[in-house]
Amino acid sequence: MSEVTEGATDVVPTEPEVELLHGVPVTDSLGQQVLHPTREQYVPLVEQLRSEGYWMAVDLCGVDHLLTPGRRGLPTGTEPERFEVVVNLLDHRNRRRTRIRLQVPDGDAVVPTLFHVHPGLEASERETHDLLGIVFDGHPDLSRILLPDDWVGHPLRKDESVGRIPVQFKDPTASGGPRP
Amino acid sequence: MSQVVDPTAVDGPDDVVDLAVLDEARVRLSTDDAVLRLSATEAEERSGYQPPTDEGLGERMIMNMGPQHPSTHGVLRLVLELDGEEITRSRPVVGYLHTGMEKTAEQLTYLQGPTNVTRMDYAAPLFNELVFSMATEQLLGIEVPERAQWIRTLMCEVNRISSHMLFMATNGMDLGAVSMMLYGWREREELLRFLEQVTGLRMNHNYIRPGGVAADLPDGWEEHLDGVLSVLPERLEEFDTLMTGQPIWRDRLQGVGVITAEEAVSLGATGPILRSTGYAWDLRRDLPYLCYDQLDFDVIVGTHGDSFDRYSIRLAEIRESIRIVRQCMDKMPSGDYRIQDKKVTPPPRARIDESMEALIHHFKIFTEGFKVPEGEVYVAVENPRGELGCYLVSDGSSHPVRMHIRAPSFVNLQTLPHLMQGSLIADTVAIVSSVDPIMGDVDR
Numbered sequence: 360m361s362e363v364t365e366g367a368t369d370v371v372p373t374e375p376e377v378e379l380l381h382g383v384p385v386t387d388s389l390g391q392q393v394l395h396p397t398r399e400q401y402v403p404l405v406e407q408l409r410s411e412g413y414w415m416a417v418d419l420c421g422v423d424h425l426l427t428p429g430r431r432g433l434p435t436g437t438e439p440e441r442f443e444v445v446v447n448l449l450d451h452r453n454r455r456r457t458r459i460r461l462q463v464p465d466g467d468a469v470v471p472t473l474f475h476v477h478p479g480l481e482a483s484e485r486e487t488h489d490l491l492g493i494v495f496d497g498h499p500d501l502s503r504i505l506l507p508d509d510w511v512g513h514p515l516r517k518d519e520s521v522g523r524i525p526v527q528f529k530d531p532t533a534s535g536g537p538r539p
Numbered sequence: 540m541s542q543v544v545d546p547t548a549v550d551g552p553d554d555v556v557d558l559a560v561l562d563e564a565r566v567r568l569s570t571d572d573a574v575l576r577l578s579a580t581e582a583e584e585r586s587g588y589q590p591p592t593d594e595g596l597g598e599r600m601i602m603n604m605g606p607q608h609p610s611t612h613g614v615l616r617l618v619l620e621l622d623g624e625e626i627t628r629s630r631p632v633v634g635y636l637h638t639g640m641e642k643t644a645e646q647l648t649y650l651q652g653p654t655n656v657t658r659m660d661y662a663a664p665l666f667n668e669l670v671f672s673m674a675t676e677q678l679l680g681i682e683v684p685e686r687a688q689w690i691r692t693l694m695c696e697v698n699r700i701s702s703h704m705l706f707m708a709t710n711g712m713d714l715g716a717v718s719m720m721l722y723g724w725r726e727r728e729e730l731l732r733f734l735e736q737v738t739g740l741r742m743n744h745n746y747i748r749p750g751g752v753a754a755d756l757p758d759g760w761e762e763h764l765d766g767v768l769s770v771l772p773e774r775l776e777e778f779d780t781l782m783t784g785q786p787i788w789r790d791r792l793q794g795v796g797v798i799t800a801e802e803a804v805s806l807g808a809t810g811p812i813l814r815s816t817g818y819a820w821d822l823r824r825d826l827p828y829l830c831y832d833q834l835d836f837d838v839i840v841g842t843h844g845d846s847f848d849r850y851s852i853r854l855a856e857i858r859e860s861i862r863i864v865r866q867c868m869d870k871m872p873s874g875d876y877r878i879q880d881k882k883v884t885p886p887p888r889a890r891i892d893e894s895m896e897a898l899i900h901h902f903k904i905f906t907e908g909f910k911v912p913e914g915e916v917y918v919a920v921e922n923p924r925g926e927l928g929c930y931l932v933s934d935g936s937s938h939p940v941r942m943h944i945r946a947p948s949f950v951n952l953q954t955l956p957h958l959m960q961g962s963l964i965a966d967t968v969a970i971v972s973s974v975d976p977i978m979g980d981v982d983r
Contacts, residue, residue, distance in 0.1 A: 418945040478568040479807025500576040505634040
C-alpha cells in the first residue's frame, strides 16, 4: 500500500480519493488527523503508530450512532456502523496527535483489546464496556468499573432510557396542604 | 529534588525514554501482578485471611480500605492484598460518585453544557468549562476575542493555584502535618474569594462558556488579585519551612511510591505524575492553547518519580502560576469578553429592551440553544492533574451526540497498584495523596 504524507490534500478533489496511511483511510476533521481502520487492521495499526512515536494512548471511548446513522465524515469504503470506538494517540517527540475511529457493528460489538499495546487503556476499555456494552476481546479483566456489578444494561446506549425519576419536593398530604 | 527545565529545550522527553525501554515496561506492566484482578463483589466476598496457595504464595490478607476513609479524598475504595505489612497486590475500586454526567450532557444544549461539566473536577472547575467550550468553539469554527482568551488564561491559572493549595492542605493532613491543612485551606480560600468576585461563585462557576466568558472582569479586580498574589510568596516560604526541609516530611515521602518515566508513559499518566519522573511534558508549553505561547514560564520536572517529587513539583508550579498570572495582568488587552455573534452568545441586556431582533435571538438561544455543525473533535488542556480532554460529536443539532471527558484523575489512578506494590501499608496514604485524585473527575 502506498504511504501518503499528511497534509497533502490542500485542494478538494471533485471525485474524493481516499488518502491512505499504512493502508488505512485517513480523513481530516477540523485540522485533526483521523484514521479509519477495519477491525483486522486496528491492533497492527496502533502497534505500528506506537513504533513511529505515538507512545501514549491518551484516551479511548465509544460512541453510539443509533440515532445518527449518516455518513458522519467517513471516507468512501468505510461503512458506518452503530458503534464507534475512538482512540486518541499522542506523539510527544513530534508534538502531534492522531485519532482512530473504528466502526463496530451492533450485532457483533466485539473489538480486540489494546491492553497489550498500551496497558494504560485498561480502565478506558473497562469504562467503554461498562457504559456502552462493547466487548474488548482479550482484555485481562473486563468487569464493570463505574456502575455496580449487578447493574443491568449499558446507559450510554441511545436506546437506554434516561430514567427520569419524578422528584417530590414536598409531600402535600403530610403537612396538611400549603403552608400558611 | 525538582529542577527547572528550559522551556525552549526541544529534546525534553526524548532523553528520558526510548522505544526499547518502553517495550520492556509494557511487557512488565501487562504481565506483572501488581493489580489485584478481583471485581468489587469478589473482593468483598474474599476479604480477610487467605490461606497459602498451590502456586507458592504464602499467607495473605485481603483488606478493603474505603470508600469511607478520610485519606481517600472522597469515595475511593482500595482493595489491598497484604503479606504482613507489605502490599503485594492492590486495586482501586471507583464509581461511587458516578452520576452519568456524559449521558446528562447529551440531554443538555451546548449553552447548558458548562454547568454540567464544571461539576466533574470540582477542585479545578474552570478547566472543565474551558475544555468543553474550546471543543464547542472548534466545531462552530469561531475564534473568541483576544481579551476573552487572556481572561480565560488568567482565571485558569488562579484556579490551578487554588487546586494545588487544596493538594498542599490535604497532603499535609494525610501525612500528619495538620497545621498545613489550615494553611492550605486559608490560602485557597483567598483565591476562591477572587474567583467569587469575578464569577459570583466559589466553585462550579459556569464562567467560561462557548463564545467567551460569562462576564467581564469586575472593577477593582487588579487590586484584589494583586493583594492575594503579593502574600502568596511568603506563605510558600512558610510551606517550605514547615514541610520541604523537614527530615520527618522527607523521610515520609522520599523513595515512596516510585514510578519510572516509561511506566508512566505506558500507563497514560500525565501531569505531575509524569513530570515527577523527569519527563518534561506540559501541554501548555508543548501544544500551546489560549495565550500560553506568549507567556514565559518553566516546566517543572522531578528526577526520582517519588511522592516527594510530586509534592515539590506542585509547590513549584504554584510559583510558576503566580508568574503567569502576573504576566496576564500586565498584558490584559481591552476589548470584548465574548464573541458578538448573535447565533452563539446572547445580546447585551440593554439591547433586548430596544430591539425586537435582539429579543428573538435571546429567546432562541435560551430555549432552543444554538446549532453546532456536524463533526467531531478532540481538544485537550493541561489541568492541575494532567491532560483533560473533551471528545465532542455533533450531528448538527443543538445537543451533542456524545460528550466524552478524558479525566486525568481516572487515568492516573491506574498507576496506584504499581506505585504501591511492595510498599508498606502505612505508605498507602502518602501514595494515594500524592496521586491527588479528584473523585468527581474519576467517576463523572
